[in-house]
Amino acid sequence: MLDVGRHPNIELLAYSDIEKVEGEQGDFTVTVRRKRRYVEEDKCTGCGACAEKCPATVPDAFEENQGNRSAVYSYFAQGIPSTHTIDADYCRQLQGKKCGICKKVCQADAINFEQEDRIITLSVGAIIIAVGYDVFDPSQIPEYRFRELPNVVTAMEFERLLSASGPTHGHLDRPSDRAVVAEIKALEKKAKRSQKTLDRFEKKHDQASADVYEKYRKGQYQDDEDRKKWADKYAEHLAVMEPLETMQKQAESFTVAKRLAFIQCVGSRDFRFYPFCSGYCCMHSIKEAVIAHEHETETTSAIFGMDIRAVSKGFEEYKIRGGNNSNITYVRGRVSEIIGGADHNPVVIYEDTQQRQVKEEEFDMAILATACAPTKGMVELAKTFGVELDEYNFIKTSSLAPVDTSVPGIFVCGCAESPMDVPESVAQASSAAERAAETVIQSTLEKEKAVA
Amino acid sequence: MPESKEKEIKTGVFICHCGSNIAGYLDMEALDEYTQTLPNVTFVQQNLYSCSEGGINEIKKAIKEQDLNRVVVSSCSPRTHEPLFRSSCEEAGLNPYLFEMANIRDQCSWVHMQQREDGTAKAKDLIRMGVAKAALLEPQESIMSQVKTRALVIGGGLAGITASTALAKRGYEVVLVEKEKNLGGMLNKLNKLGPTMTDAGELIEEKIKEVTNNDKITVFTGARVAVVQGFIGKFDAEIETESGKKNIDIGVILVATGGRNFVPEGLYDYDGKRVVTQLELEQLLKKGLDPDIKNVVMIQCVGSRNEERPYCSRICCQTAVKNAMLIKDQIPDARVSILYRDMQMYGVENEEMFRDSKAKGIRYMHYDPDQPPQVESEQVRVYHSLLGREMELPADLVVLSTPLVAQEDAETTSQLLRVPIDENRFFLEGHVKLKPLDFATDGIYLCGSARFPANIREVIAQGLGAASRASIPMSKGSVVVEPIISVLSDEDACRGCGLCVALCPYSALEIRRTEKGRKVHVIDVACKGCGVCASTCYQHALSINSYTSEQIEAQIDAFLEET
Structure with a gap:
């Protein structure tokens, strides 16, 4: 990414949409909408002072909504360009409230609440589409109870939990436990506030709150407005403290997730959704299981799959190593259902096809290896570019011209074409660059010929 | 000694606030005051953002006005802005390699946010070390070397042909060397290609035409590359052909030597007649199957995913499914x-394709490698x-x-080009991801199956x-x-032992005979400055520009100084 940001021949137009594509290979005119960031690109140094002071709280999409960010933000720490952006839906100033803190703290004077979208046109010889993919939404599969059971997560959510820079700093804290901890924090805040009020009363009257409350309940202080208020406040305080203490006790027994179930082919190889194989999910499950085991050596993982497709260089060896060194068991079969068990534990119901038995097994967490879905807006994008899509809405190519779309001069690479892993995407990116370069050179030569 | 050493050293230190990223956690005034006391420091300035246009202009101005001959910026990591600061020095007329960075953000203020005092003390250490090293820095000049615009492609299968045609389209000359008598490689032995069922013969014929009709591409068949010397841009290759040896100079080399099919001698009663490989089946299908064949059993993973060959060969399952369907096309029952x-x-x-094959009635049965199928005279016995x-x-x-395995001469090619092969003897790329x-x-x-087994789509890509x-x-x-490379700083000390040559991961060193005997020679354009050679040389004959022993020792001494 840093290379892209720095290369003298690359003009990076991030946070932009393609509006119109006209012309033909060698001579395209592309209309680009540069969306307003409310931050001036040439001034912002990406220091992050604005994000630090911004009072708004927004679910962080980069953390798969498992953490929060501010309304002025950069999508993730290493993002290129490091230019920040204001999320207008959450920005207090842009929502008409009084704020503007970011503008005050920005020493580079980059915040501009009056910024507008800009439309620019580019003249290019060739186009490469590399829009990637979306994670399949597993809530479409009722039997896996995604979102209904808190400890059933997608592989991408799990990836963020495993990350040292993620919302749990790499500890596998279970979502159900994290919800309780968040609730404890909220109640503690409330309790602290009500305790302060009670302290004031106690100081004023030199009497214990419990005593006042007791006597008030027995009918005393009917005419003492102050003590009446006091007793009400104490009742409120108790209503906070009771669940708080229960939860605090509960939280003492929280540990990180150590029994993991990885469910393969969630939305892929499934006729209800995507019949294709997403190719890379077997490997990311194995990788996540290996890393989880590195974090906590007691971790055991079961990977449930119809076939474990470890087909690239070193993959089969990695899979075997995972089994030998990282407590991974590979279970052949598709999981039929996940149900809720005790203590928010997901219970996986599956047929062990090797032993020909239907089994139930309880885990601390279940991780769904979700399908590689064509990215949202693919149909509109295809219309804009005039390229054909395949039946699933990936961009259509042929095996003999693997990066050529149906429009000469427009090429594709990566998961916009079909699901593939990192090395294949990198190799394909070079292929698309090659085809684009050929196009530009050929058309330049033709133009020169025409002039001559 | 370079002239810079004769002149009085004037070091300018620029202390960046990085907004509040540094200034919020460290005592900037204390750093400023302290830095002024350091040896050779003649100018200290604080910048809000040293990397901003304003900051850069201040640095440039100071170089000129203060006549600075060393610049230290204490800010973030060299990864983020070293190139920017270097080029700014150059713009101000200072050799860019007289610049040093002290990382007081990523490695200091960010990790010591709660320890203002200790963090400030550490930042002082870091600046002092940077200043000490800067005093010993020497000017360097970038190294430039011309690149011959001609490519050598080794291997004339689909991968090599695709690469050659692409390079020719770009206007480059290509020399394509194939060891067999004909171009086409593995494709010559195949019948139809999945999933489109394209005829392999027709495809390769068309592809070969593209090569032979292209005047940019010189083809040598029945030939081999015997010797390769040189480095990027300036390779010399000797090609042995039937009509003698040819020497050519080239700029780049592509390895597209492909793979070969494993022959399962001694496995599952393999005899090449009733028990054949998928590759042999391709030929049978091409000729037309014997119509009396009514029952066919295919066995996967023969000779792969075992101890001897632990890898999955990627393409055999798709080949089996494709051929199973082609059998059904020829003999529907x-x-x-x-x-x-x-x-x-x-x-x-x-x-x-897998789904379609099931619809065509192909049957799939899972077997356990601990209970492999038994091939008997008229049947196959398998535990389902x-x-x-x-x-x-x-x-x-x-x-x-059977799996695709590495070429028999993979090791020879690997030695010829001084590039590595992996444990399965496929070529090892620069970074697997x-x-x-x-x-x-x-x-x-x-490219292609020389790297790892690949199907047609992948090979072309x-x-x-x-x-x-x-x-x-x-x-x-x-x-x-960048001139931060290895140099033979003490020629007399070098004994020409060659240890460094063997260890260099980039083939950037070679032993040359000189008047003083065998001496190592650094191929400067190939060197990445990793320092493996300098740190392993028993004689301390090699050193790395901008990271010499003296410079690093000065840093360490500065660190250990009582403050």
């Missing part, structure tokens, strides 16, 4: 069963792990799916991709290398 461990039908097209019982499958023809088509050595690239990678130095016409 044939019963075809595939005995498998995992059906590796990854992706969109393969899984689609899903049914939990043994099955007897009549078999007129048994087809073994991020540089799949490059070698670690600049100017040499990789990689052929195009490797051409793209190889075209980069050729289109630039020259390579410019």
Whole structure:
């Protein structure tokens, strides 16, 4: 990414949409909408002072909504360009409230609440589409109870939990436990506030709150407005403290997730959704299981799959190593259902096809290896570019011209074409660059010929 | 000694606030005051953002007005802004290698946010060390070398042909060397290609025409590359052909030597007649199958995913499924069963073919490698792990799916080009994830099944991709290398032992005979300055520019100084 940001021949137009594509290979005119960031690109140094002071709280999409960010933000720490952006839906100033803190703290004077979208046109010889993919939404599969059971997560959510820079700093804290901890924090805040009020009363009257409350309940202080208020406040305080203490006790027994179930082919190889194989999910499950085991050596993982497709260089060896060194068991079969068990534990119901038995097994967490879905807006994008899509809405190519779309001069690479892993995407990116370069050179030569 | 040493050293130190990233956690005034007391420091300035246009202008101004001959910026990591600061020094007339960075953000203020006092003390250490090193820095000049715009492609299969044609389209000359008498490689032996069922013969004929009709491409068949010397941009190759030896000079090399099919001698009663490989089946299908064949059993993973060959060969499952369907096309009432461990039908097209094959009546049975199938005279016996019982499958023809393995001469090629091979003797790319088509050595690239078994779509994509990678130095016409490289700083000390040559990961060193005997020579454009040679040389004959022993020792001494 840093290379892209720095290369003298690359003009990076991030946070932009393609509006119109006209012309033909060698001579395209592309209309680009540069969306307003409310931050001036040439001034912002990406220091992050604005994000630090911004009072708004927004679910962080980069953390798969498992953490929060501010309304002025950069999508993730290493993002290129490091230019920040204001999320207008959450920005207090842009929502008409009084704020503007970011503008005050920005020493580079980059915040501009009056910024507008800009439309620019580019003249290019060739186009490469590399829009990637979306994670399949597993809530479409009722039997896996995604979102209904808190400890059933997608592989991408799990990836963020495993990350040292993620919302749990790499500890596998279970979502159900994290919800309780968040609730404890909220109640503690409330309790602290009500305790302060009670302290004031106690100081004023030199009497214990419990005593006042007791006597008030027995009918005393009917005419003492102050003590009446006091007793009400104490009742409120108790209503906070009771669940708080229960939860605090509960939280003492929280540990990180150590029994993991990885469910393969969630939305892929499934006729209800995507019949294709997403190719890379077997490997990311194995990788996540290996890393989880590195974090906590007691971790055991079961990977449930119809076939474990470890087909690239070193993959089969990695899979075997995972089994030998990282407590991974590979279970052949598709999981039929996940149900809720005790203590928010997901219970996986599956047929062990090797032993020909239907089994139930309880885990601390279940991780769904979700399908590689064509990215949202693919149909509109295809219309804009005039390229054909395949039946699933990936961009259509042929095996003999693997990066050529149906429009000469427009090429594709990566998961916009079909699901593939990192090395294949990198190799394909070079292929698309090659085809684009050929196009530009050929058309330049033709133009020169025409002039001559 | 360089002239800079004769002049009085005037070091300017710029202390960056990075907004509040540094200034919020460290005592900037204390740093400023302290820095002024350091030896050779003649100018200290604080910047809100040293990297901003304003900050850069201040640095440039100070270089000129204060007559600075060393610059230290204490800010973030060299990863973020070293190139910017270096070029700014250059713009102000100072050699860019008289610049040093002290990382007081990433390695100091960010990690010591809660320890203002200790953090400030550490920042002082870091600045003092940077200043000490800066005093010993010497000016360096970038190294430039021309690149010959001609490529050598080794291997004339689909990968090599695709890469050659692509490079020719870009206007580069290509020399394509094939060891067999004909171009085409593995494709010559194949029947139809999945999933489109394209005729392999027709495809390769068309592709060969593209090569032979192209005047940019010189083809040598029945030839081999015997000697390769040189480095990116300036390789010399000796090619042995039937009509004698030819020497050519080239700028880049592409390895597209492919793989070969494993022959399962001694496995499953393999005899090449009733028990054949998938590759042999391709020929039978091409000729037309014997119509009496009614029962076919295919066995997957024969000779792969075992101790001897632990890898999955990626393409055998799709080959089996494709051939099973072609059998059904020729003999519709044939019963075809595939005995498998995992059906590796990854992706969109393969899984689609897998589904279609089931609709055509191909039967799939899982077997456990601990209980492999038994090939008997008229049948195959297999323990069906899903049914939990043994099955007897009549078999007129048994087809073994064997892996693609590395070429027999892979090791020779590897030594010839000084590029590595992996434990399965496939060529090892520069980075398995991020540089799949490059070698670690600049100017040499990789594609096709020489890297790892690949299907037609993947081979074509990689052929195009490797051409793209190889075209980069050729289109630039020259390579410019940062002068932070290894140098033979003490020629007399070098005994020509060659230890460094063996250890260099980039083939950047060679032993040359000189008047003083055998001495190491650094091929400067190939050197990446990693320092392996300098740190292992028993004689301390080699050193790295801008990281000399004296400079590093000065840093350490400065660190240990009482403050």
